[in-house]
Structures are given as structure tokens and as C-alpha cells.
Amino acid sequence: MTTVRLGRREREMILLRADGLTVPESADTLGIMRNTGASHYNAAKSKLGVSGGSALIHEAYMAEAVDRPEPDPGDGIPVCLHDEEHQVLILMTKGLDATEMATALGWSVYRARKTARHLMATLGAKNASHTIKRAWQLGLLGPEKSHVRT
Known part of the structure; x- marks a missing residue:
């Protein structure tokens, strides 16, 4: 790298x-x-x-261009995402907005936005950028998750 x-x-x-x-x-x-x-x-x-x-x-x-966030075990219960939320998270790592996600997944823009909002709520995130940090903290994303490499 x-x-x-x-x-x-x-x-x-x-x-x-x-x-x-x-x-x-x-x-x-x-x-x-x-x-x-x-x-x-x-x-x-x-x-x-x-x-x-x-x-x-x-x-x-x-790229380790900034310090990676410290793990956050949350309340000790592992976070499990629905398949649709996982798909949206992967597309967020690529920087896609809701319209682009909808196109990529063959969904309506409404469905993409609703799924993204639910994902953010599940992770306790304020926006898409914060969602990425929360996903790293909770072990949903990371260097060992090569399938999410942008």
C-alpha cells in the first residue's frame, strides 16, 4: 500500500x-x-x-493516514446488521450517496435513504462519515475486512 x-x-x-x-x-x-x-x-x-x-x-x-478509532464494545452485545444495511454500509465506504446507492442496488431512492437512516440509528451515528467511524469501532469494518476495501 x-x-x-x-x-x-x-x-x-x-x-x-x-x-x-x-x-x-x-x-x-x-x-x-x-x-x-x-x-x-x-x-x-x-x-x-x-x-x-x-x-x-x-x-x-x-491507509493509516489518520489514527484508527479505538474499539467500542458498546453495551457488550454484538451489532448485527440486516443484509440491506450491510449493503448500504459497503456502498458508504465507496462514498456513494442515496441516489447512487439506489441505482447500484436497483432500489428506490426512498428505500436507500430509509435503509441508510436505519443503519445510522443502529450504529448511533450522526451522518454517513460518522457511520464509517462507528462501524470501525464496532468491528464491522477494518483492515481484515478486505471485501470493503475501496
């Missing part, structure tokens, strides 16, 4: 996005201009060769 070298602000933006913050919220948290935060975020996407935010989080973890 090729080593990707990210700047400090690029790493910080990725980690804040993984926590569920938006790009403007991440920039505000860092005390930088919002357009500067967006530039760092876009540079990280370019360096990792991805276009979507959730793909950025997953690829940054896979």
Missing part, C-alpha cells in the same frame, strides 16, 4: 468529520476560516483518491 502523507490540518479535518461534524463545524472547531477548512478537506480527498466524505474516512483509516 502506498503511504499517504497528510498535513496536520487535513488529518484534523478528517478526524472531526469522522466524529460527525460538518466541514464548516470542523473548521469552526479548529478556529480556521471555513473556506480554509474546506480546502484542507478537499486536499485530503484528492490525496486519498476519493470523492465522497464517507469514503474519505474509510480510506484514511485503511
Whole structure:
């Protein structure tokens, strides 16, 4: 695997996005201009060769460009996803939005959005980027899960 070298602000933006913050919220948290935060975020996407935010989080973890999240055993009960939720999670690692997921799966956009919302609720995630972090924490995604490599 090729080593990707990210700047400090690029790493910080990725980690804040993984926590569920938006790009403007991440920039505000860092005390930088919002357009500067967006530039760092876009540079990280370019360096990792991805276009979507959730793909950025997953690829940054896979490439070890940022620290991987610590495991979270939750309440001790393993999280089991329905097949449809697992399919959506895989597509989230590729950065697809609901319309693209619907097309890829032959579903309606409504069904793709509903499944994604249910997945996020199951994992306790705020958005797609946070879903990727939660899935890593719960062991649903990781380096040993080669079938989810983007």
C-alpha cells in the first residue's frame, strides 16, 4: 500500500468529520476560516483518491493516514446488521450517496435513504462519515475486512 502523507490540518479535518461534524463545524472547531477548512478537506480527498466524505474516512483509516478509532464494545452485545444495511454500509465506504446507492442496488431512492437512516440509528451515528467511524469501532469494518476495501 502506498503511504499517504497528510498535513496536520487535513488529518484534523478528517478526524472531526469522522466524529460527525460538518466541514464548516470542523473548521469552526479548529478556529480556521471555513473556506480554509474546506480546502484542507478537499486536499485530503484528492490525496486519498476519493470523492465522497464517507469514503474519505474509510480510506484514511485503511491507509493509516489518520489514527484508527479505538474499539467500542458498546453495551457488550454484538451489532448485527440486516443484509440491506450491510449493503448500504459497503456502498458508504465507496462514498456513494442515496441516489447512487439506489441505482447500484436497483432500489428506490426512498428505500436507500430509509435503509441508510436505519443503519445510522443502529450504529448511533450522526451522518454517513460518522457511520464509517462507528462501524470501525464496532468491528464491522477494518483492515481484515478486505471485501470493503475501496
